[in-house]
Amino acid sequence: MATPLTADTLLAALRAEGVTVQEHPGWRTHNRNHKGAWGPVNGIVVHHTVSTGTTGSVALCRDGYDELPGPLCHGVIDKAGTVHLIGHGRTNHAGLGDGDVLDAVAAETSLPAPRRNDTDGNAHFYGFECVNLGNGSDPWPDAQLDAIERASAALCRAHGWQAASVIGHKEWTNTKVDPRGFTMESMRSRVAARLSGAPGQGGGSTPPPAPDAPRHQPFPGAGFFTAAPNSPIVTAMGRRLVAEGCSAYSVGPGPQWSEADRRSYARWQQKLGFRGADADGWPGRTSWDALKVPYSG
Template identity: 75%
Template sequence: MATPLTADQFVTALRAEGVIVVEVDDWRDHNRNHKGAWGPVNGVIVHHTVTSGTASSVELCYDGYDELPGPLCHGVIDKDGVVHLVGNGRANHAGTGDGDVLSAVVGESALPRPTANDTDGNARFYGFECINLGDGDDPWPAAQLDAIERVSAALCRAHGWEAGSVIGHKEWTNTKVDPVGFAMDDMRDRVAARLGGKPAGGVNPRPAAGNGYEPFPGADFFRTAPDSPVVTAMGRRLVEEGCSAYSQGPGPQWTDADRQSYSAWQRKQGFSGSDADGWPGRVTWDALKVPHSS
């Protein structure tokens, strides 16, 4: 058992593990503490949202709906691996589950199959909603799975837990099926491997100085149609990665060919739909490793 982290401790733990964090509105004071206990905490529950689109999914998890007011979790993990913090305290994410499962999590032992729904999970677990339709077809990009691994490891490290403290919603209660699309045993293996070392860090807010790569200039930079050597360096890396839509160039002026090429890179990284729209984001930019242009 452990005392829940404060908001500052929570953010510090995530960022120390290399998580890209977005703080949403007044998440630090947004909770359901007036409806029940928050803590002691024992672990982390991973969910999928059954939604698509970052903005709408974050809004839903922050506000909730008539039958289930928000916050519906503590953080929303988008397809780009960014974690949007929406709650701090008790959240409507876990509901009731099996007390025997809780005992197994506390003991970090093999999980029994959930049968009873007799224990308040909202008091005992951190919860992360991951943007995915949950239909078995919607992909889980590498960046998103990496973020799930990192947030889970961050909280385990902060509380002195092992990977056995990380479970899926379907492992907590027999009324849920999430997450669909990856195995929780595999995720626990990833968390265990990460906990074997020190916090990774270093992926946000930008690559470390002196590493030879161009730091992410921000999404707005590209929407202004810049004329910059950064665009040339990016284009050359896209060509090297086999993601070229250029008939000539690349050159310093941002064009639709740059956007089409970057969209191909996003798809190569496992993104699709609006998440592969050709506008660079931090995770795919860092993965591209664009050399310094000056």
């Protein structure tokens, strides 16, 4: 179990995984928290919308209806592969399900068949609604499946979870059949393959071949920067910050970590949506992965 990601951290994690994100007005505070707990969180539930069209599906999931007020999920994944963020916090997506399933997800072990509906899933799961009629014949485009994979992997990576933390609604409760049109076993295989590589790289049904060297510099750890290194990694980072319009440099960037590097990195964190102590200029894994610093050895 884990504390839910903040809205800023969730957004940064999705972007670091290469997800195309559209933020809808008010999504950061649109939730049902007044109706019950949000967290600790244990996993991700994938749904289909039983609807067509992006605009109408997003509106339905954002607003809900009389019997089930919105938001009905955290993000809507359309057929083009865009994740539309519409809520953050408790949302009306999972409903009641089997506590034994929750225990299995938390332990990342094999799922039992859901038999009881005795546990509040809205408190414990992130939810993605995917635009599809759910009739078994409505297609699932490659871009949409890729987005489901990436979005799921992004949250797993942010929490340190494995692919076993990603389930379908029909695996949570015996009252649902979604998602229909692909198997959750195949999606978990895709997520596992993606998690075996660096953020934003690889994925799919099989792991990609290993390159001679990674394209992007792995996060060297927070202690690397507090030790004021003199390293080509710092130069490469600075150049990426300049390219992102976050420069606070009067000269450089260069290999020696400096206050200008820290101020520039703070601008990058703020660009990602971090605030306060989370935008102090000291690199963290999520913001570093999103920056995509070229590999320097």
